Amino acid sequence: MKKEYDYLIIGSGLFGAIFAHEMTKQGKKCLVIERRNHIAGNVYTEKVEGINVHKYGAHIFHTSNKVVWDYVNSFVEFNRYTNSPIANYKGELYNLPFNMNTFYQLWGVKTPQEAFEKIEEQRAEYKHITEPKNLEEQALVLGGKDIYEKLIKGYTEKQWGRPATEIPAFIIRRLPFRFTFDNNYFNDTYQGIPIGGYTALVEKMLEGIEIKLNVDYFSDKENLDSLANNVVYTGKIDEYFDYQFGHLDYRSLRFENEILDQPNYQGNAVVNYTESQIPFTRIIEHKHFEFGTQPKTIITRENPQDMTEGQEAYYPINDEKNQIVYEKYKQLADQLSNVIFGGRLAEYKYYDMHQVVARALEVVESQN
Template sequence: MGKYLMVGAGLSGAVIGRHLAEAGHEVTVVDSRSHVGGNCHTERDPDTGVMVHVYGPHIFHTDDEEVWEYVNAYERFLPYRNRVKATTGGAVYSLPVNLHTINQFFGKTLRPDEARDFIVNEQADTSIDDPQTFEEQAMRFVGRDLYEAFFKGYTMKQWGCHPSELPASILKRLPVRFNYDDNYFFHRFQGMPEHGYTAMVERILDHPAIDVRLQTVFSRNQAGAYDHVFYSGPLDGWFDYELGRLGYRTLDFERFTCDGDYQGCAVMNYGEVGVPYTRITEHKHFAPWENHAGSVCYREFSRACDPGDIPYYPIRQVAEKALLQDYVALAEGAEGVSFVGRLGTYRYLDMDVTIREALDTARGFLGHVQAGTRPPAFFVAPL
């Protein structure tokens, strides 16, 4: 029987820990926070009864049937479709950009084939053959008018730089639809946990071989007491930032409450630079099966992450990738530790991908244990 430590009680630590516990090993999970679940932590607001996504909304969507069955084994997921709205230029539109958005924005009544021809032949900048930046990708995709209304200002606020400084790959994730489908995601399985994500993670960690220690700050000298450590904290933090800090964006939340319904939807984006926040989220709409007289809303502000802040989005521009390469080299020389999850691999990961990688990591690790071989520092390469 092995003795293993999970640093972090988020999805990565919980899923890996549960898998190893079920295989007969002894697992300790530590987290510096007072709750499990990491950034997908949810809790009931005591005044309104609304289930609040404390660190910003988390919407579960996946095409991975095993992952969908996994989460539903620990918490019932109820139907939820993410239908985002955007306020720009004094009007409210539907996102992602779809046929309704196009017709409303340009004051037209185009059919799907007409809208496609209109965007491709009259709006898109076809002189851009090989888009390299976010701005070029948007101009090539939808043209200047839609880019400036829905993408430019939002992106400048979210990333703290001009879209011409960001890679085109960021925008490749944003669909444009020539029908009236306003479901933000394409995935087969979409939903929200009936009693919140924290309840789900608590159940994953509810095993006699798992010892959970909250409000416990990990230090590297504790690693020697375990056969192996799975570290889901910041990669550079394991090495005490000796090469410098990897860049992240963080979020500040301005919480407010109201009676009734504040905005009529879960997510309202604000695309104009003159509005300092990127969006307002109204949390009772994330659980449409519930009814609440009051409402809890968050205004979201994005900024550069300072020491002591919660890191949300890895920047991964040229300078960060160069520093990441140096940290990966250090990590691969480290003994007795594997780096997992969003922070451990310095990658933006959706929840379903995090769970998939955690399952694969746990299975791969047990294979190394059985074979008597050394587990890798990364089961999924950060670069």
């Protein structure tokens, strides 16, 4: 019996929106359902005081993949924003990523050779650690005491919610040192923010496609599944299988937003707070993503926390324990021929936005 839709797409974030757009172009009929009251998933931006506020944390698009860059720019124009975060450690300011500006701020060194020698001198104190057992040891071996204590330790412990001595060493495989005066955080060829915000980007992708908001897939799963020949699922994979192998672990975020009656609060879009005594990891000032000149400004403090019932899942915790559980769920997923699992939550994988775009296009290609 012919069903009403070719694809039921659960979730209107980047993966779901791209899939829906591409399949609609091919003449397929898609229905997108979204449990929130808005489209665009975690990249959603909301206009407040004339400023596009990144409601679920800062999103900066960067890629070296020209196909991906041209693809997103085919919907909306991107600006020239370059991510150059600042680290604040007990009132001292440092440029990120670690570059000649950082080394000058730390030690007063002015040449690449002086910086290199200082780093080697700091690393030498830990040469007795041949096999780092945790993140603290790994960071000390790679960068020495000053960089670790001022710029890594507090921030990372807040991010993961545990001491650095209890975080696996593999989280920091290497520390990229730049011996140039270059504050551009990313090495990618292309970088920017959609002019008008990410919601405008996803709106374009979903133009002409049927969308239903405030729909909880699991409260009416059987009925919703019956509407379409295929399902594209972008939610948590453990939830899809009713947690039969247990819950996967995620880190969540709590956002504190504040509208300030001043034009400029911190002079930069992203300032990281790297000391452990301050509970939040960073303050985002949204207007700087789009070079705003509005009379007011909006800031967001980001507080990482363990995910509990009712909170959003942001970062999969891809340690050994969780990977074992995920593989069990993936085996079940692979047996379902008419369900596609895509995106950060469904694949239990940390994806940047450009990787989600590439993955969605790859899955679309596999449908032909």
